[in-house]
Structure formats: C-alpha cells, structure tokens
Amino acid sequence: MKLVLATSNKGKVREIKSLYSDYEVLPYSELIDEFEIIEDADTFKENALIKARAVFKALNDEDVIVIADDSGISVDALGGEPGIYSARYAGADATDKDNLYKLIDAIKAKGLKSSHAHYTAAIAIVTKKGEYSVHGWMYGDALSEARGEGGFGYDPMFIPLGYEKTLGELDDETKKRLSHRSKALSLAKVILQTL
Numbered sequence: 001m002k003l004v005l006a007t008s009n010k011g012k013v014r015e016i017k018s019l020y021s022d023y024e025v026l027p028y029s030e031l032i033d034e035f036e037i038i039e040d041a042d043t044f045k046e047n048a049l050i051k052a053r054a055v056f057k058a059l060n061d062e063d064v065i066v067i068a069d070d071s072g073i074s075v076d077a078l079g080g081e082p083g084i085y086s087a088r089y090a091g092a093d094a095t096d097k098d099n100l101y102k103l104i105d106a107i108k109a110k111g112l113k114s115s116h117a118h119y120t121a122a123i124a125i126v127t128k129k130g131e132y133s134v135h136g137w138m139y140g141d142a143l144s145e146a147r148g149e150g151g152f153g154y155d156p157m158f159i160p161l162g163y164e165k166t167l168g169e170l171d172d173e174t175k176k177r178l179s180h181r182s183k184a185l186s187l188a189k190v191i192l193q194t195l
Contacts, residue, residue, distance in 0.1 A: 006055040020185070073119050074117060117141060123187070129195060143159065
C-alpha cells in the first residue's frame with residue numbers, strides 16, 4: 001500500500017518511514033511539485049486535515065492514501081504557546097533553531113528555568129473512502145536551555161516525564177517509544193489496516 005505524506009519535513013518523513021516500514025512511504029514532493037498549503041485552522045486536527053485534503057486533491061489519484069501530521073509543543077507558563085504555531089513561532093521563514101531559541105528566551109523572560117509542557121500530534125488520513133484523524137501526546141518539561149544534538153525542532157529543550165535527559169540527548173529508540181507522533185501513528189496504523 002502506498003502512503004503519501006503531506007510533508008517534506010525530513011525529520012517527520014524519517015520518523016514515519018521507520019514506524020511504517022511495512023508500507024511504501026514517500027513524501028508528496030517526490031510525486032508532484034511542492035506547493036504552499038495555508039494552515040489557518042485553530043486546532044492541530046483541522047490543520048492536519050487541511051494538509052491531507054490539499055495533497056489528496058493535488059495528486060488526483062484515488063488509489064493513494066494521504067497522511068498528514070500537525071504537531072507542536074505547548075508550554076504551560078506561556079499559556080499554551082507556541083501550540084499550533086510551533087513550526088513558525090519565530091516567523092514564517094524561521095529555522096528549527098530560530099524557533100527553539102525564541103521559545104527558550106520566552107521561558108527565560110518569565111524568570112523560569114523550566115515549565116510543564118506537552119507535545120501534541122494530530123494525524124489525518126484522507127482516502128477515497130473517507131477522512132480519519134487520531135491524536136498522540138507526550139508530557140514533560142520545557143527548559144530554558146538547549147541540551148543535546150539529537151532529534152529536531154524543540155527536542156533539545158524538552159525532558160519527557162520520568163526522564164532526566166532531553167529528547168536531544170536520548171537515543172532514537174527511547175524517543176520513538178515516547179513520541180507523541182509515534183503514539184498517534186500507532187493509532188493511525190489501526191485505521192490503515194481496516195482500509
């Protein structure tokens with residue numbers, strides 16, 4: 001079964017491919033030219049559905065299954081920021097590092113060394129048979145410093161509940177087991193098996 005990912009984010013593509021090794025998984029950019037998708041909804045679920053619908057329509061192939069992820073980190077001390085704006089927290093053309101250091105600075109500005117936080121991942125599946133969505137969460141603390149070189153995005157500043165190392169310091173197998181995206185993708189796999 002061919003699964004087309006509504007992303008070209010290398011970190012997400014790598015993570016999804018490793019969890020779905022029994023499927024043919026490819027980013028949509030290998031099939032058609034990349035195009036801008038306006039994510040203007042208020043929730044991770046709706047933004048994931050917007051991406052999946054747009055790619056499904058652009059591919060114009062009823063036999064594909066499109067999977068989209070919308071995910072981010074929400075920091076309690078910042079009223080849930082950056083939330084759905086995680087990928088563009090430091091601006092539209094910001095890099096992962098720009099976003100990371102803006103969030104670190106925002107926590108420091110509150111006079112804190114850390115804050116409770118959580119990651120959310122919403123996975124949307126769009127097929128000719130219908131639309132589906134699932135969620136996964138990972139809880140822990142966001143730090144006012146970056147530690148470790150592993151992972152991507154906000155990984156160097158997030159310590160999962162029950163651990164002392166950041167996601168940037170933990171090994172890939174441990175991260176995969178804890179990941180909000182892994183949890184959501186496991187639930188999505190159940191849906192895929194019924195299609």
